[in-house]
Amino acid sequence: MTKDLFIYNSLTRNKELFQPIQSPHVGLYVCGPTVYSNVHLGNCRTFMFFDVVFRYLTHLGYKVRYVRNITDVGHITSQFDEGVDRIGEQARLEQLEPMEIVQKYTDDFRSVMRVFNNHSPSIEPTATGHMIEQMEMIKKILDQGFAYEVNGSIYFDVQAYRKQYPYGELSGRNVEELYENTRTLDGQDEKRFFADFALWKKASPEHIMRWPSPWGEGFPGWHLECSAMSTKYLGDQFDIHGGGMDLKFPHHESEIAQNTACCGKGPVRYWMHSNMLTVNGQKMSKSLGNSFLPHELFAGSHPLLEKGYTPQVVRFFMMQAHYRSTLDFSNDALNAAERSYERMMGAYSALADCKASASSTADTAALEQRCYAAMGDDFNTPVLVAELFEAVRMINGCKNGQLDLTADNLLQLKRIMEVFLIEVLGVQPMEEAASTELPDLMMDAVFEVRKTLKEKKDYATADLLRDVFAKRNIGIKDTKEGGEWSYEKK
Numbered sequence: 001m002t003k004d005l006f007i008y009n010s011l012t013r014n015k016e017l018f019q020p021i022q023s024p025h026v027g028l029y030v031c032g033p034t035v036y037s038n039v040h041l042g043n044c045r046t047f048m049f050f051d052v053v054f055r056y057l058t059h060l061g062y063k064v065r066y067v068r069n070i071t072d073v074g075h076i077t078s079q080f081d082e083g084v085d086r087i088g089e090q091a092r093l094e095q096l097e098p099m100e101i102v103q104k105y106t107d108d109f110r111s112v113m114r115v116f117n118n119h120s121p122s123i124e125p126t127a128t129g130h131m132i133e134q135m136e137m138i139k140k141i142l143d144q145g146f147a148y149e150v151n152g153s154i155y156f157d158v159q160a161y162r163k164q165y166p167y168g169e170l171s172g173r174n175v176e177e178l179y180e181n182t183r184t185l186d187g188q189d190e191k192r193f194f195a196d197f198a199l200w201k202k203a204s205p206e207h208i209m210r211w212p213s214p215w216g217e218g219f220p221g222w223h224l225e226c227s228a229m230s231t232k233y234l235g236d237q238f239d240i241h242g243g244g245m246d247l248k249f250p251h252h253e254s255e256i257a258q259n260t261a262c263c264g265k266g267p268v269r270y271w272m273h274s275n276m277l278t279v280n281g282q283k284m285s286k287s288l289g290n291s292f293l294p295h296e297l298f299a300g301s302h303p304l305l306e307k308g309y310t311p312q313v314v315r316f317f318m319m320q321a322h323y324r325s326t327l328d329f330s331n332d333a334l335n336a337a338e339r340s341y342e343r344m345m346g347a348y349s350a351l352a353d354c355k356a357s358a359s360s361t362a363d364t365a366a367l368e369q370r371c372y373a374a375m376g377d378d379f380n381t382p383v384l385v386a387e388l389f390e391a392v393r394m395i396n397g398c399k400n401g402q403l404d405l406t407a408d409n410l411l412q413l414k415r416i417m418e419v420f421l422i423e424v425l426g427v428q429p430m431e432e433a434a435s436t437e438l439p440d441l442m443m444d445a446v447f448e449v450r451k452t453l454k455e456k457k458d459y460a461t462a463d464l465l466r467d468v469f470a471k472r473n474i475g476i477k478d479t480k481e482g483g484e485w486s487y488e489k490k
Helices: 041-059 086-094 098-115 128-143 158-162 175-181 224-234 245-263 294-299 311-318 331-353 364-376 381-399 407-424 430-455 459-471
Strands: 006-009 014-017 025-030 063-068 147-150 153-156 197-202 218-220 238-244 268-274 277-279 327-329 474-477 484-487
Touching (some): 006 268, 041 063, 041 268, 041 311, 063 224, 098 294, 238 245, 331 407, 364 381, 430 459
Parallel strands (some): 238 268
Antiparallel strands (some): 006 014
């Protein structure tokens, strides 16, 4: 049975046969979240897809080291090193220490990943835990002549780099065109060239998160942590680097430049980028009021939602679009996904009731091969889902006495459903999903009730509800994002 895997490489813009550098070992790096707020659905789509990549590579027999970082440093995340330290800003807003913000939103991120049934990565390194590695990389880039120091800050020298290596291959960006569009920034800072980016920034007096370095107190540039941590755990060159398409430029482009300047070669064989989410045809945006968080989606508490949807319905919904295509959220689409999920899981459960026949005209072997072909074609999950519905048709036909299937056919159908639906797509059966998702969904409802009570100024009943849970060792706390709960076993 053919199990070749072709991956669309964002760098070459072609589908290429996947050939690991050191088979059967595979190095996979995915840019993780900056933990200054609750994880949003666009991030969830990216991490859900790369969870499928991790699952499928593992299923094929590869020994995958999946590294996904946590950005817990107050970077200034803009193309020209201007803007806001988001973690520091949130710390001021919530009147907390920056690392309290980091812990709070790291916990939220991991909780959401569990609810969506994502596997944990092999390694989940943090930027603050790898300051030494980042400084050592800066020293190497300086020694190679691709960076310079100005007033305690270190900048990557794009012009020097371009004399030896191409810059802009991944994103297709032309530096000269960027310059034409950003003339007002020229000469307004200490960089030699407008496209130079920070490897290390001198901390201003108001910048909270800072570290000592050979160049004075400061903090690392936005792009440096991923270069330092990916090479530490996966080597100077590794197989797959993934992330959202919004990271192509400047983040991933800068990673390539940093690694090449440091090691003399590009870091990644296959670059992969997932596309964005839209809502009713529009890009998700807080200013448009169409951006909602996972807990709002589960509880149905956003004005644009008719009702809530379980995490497994949402996961199944996301599998019905190719990762390189935009995916549009709407009530109609989610309702259709909910019906499809129930039909799929109903058939999966009905397998146990199917009676084997002596002969069959159904070709389940061809179906299994088509499932592998779908995943082998750049992880084409929508085609895979369509093939799984062919399995649903066979199962329901057998159950209703309209299709004869042998015992071998039934075993193969069971294997197809368990491998591709449960193991690879990571979609849980309704019973298992309910056991893992129900506590969070119930607590979302509790927070909605408390919110309503407080809006009606019925604080006594809201407090009574909190105290009732406290007696059962469940602590609940209201937050701007809805609420948090914890269980402490006595």
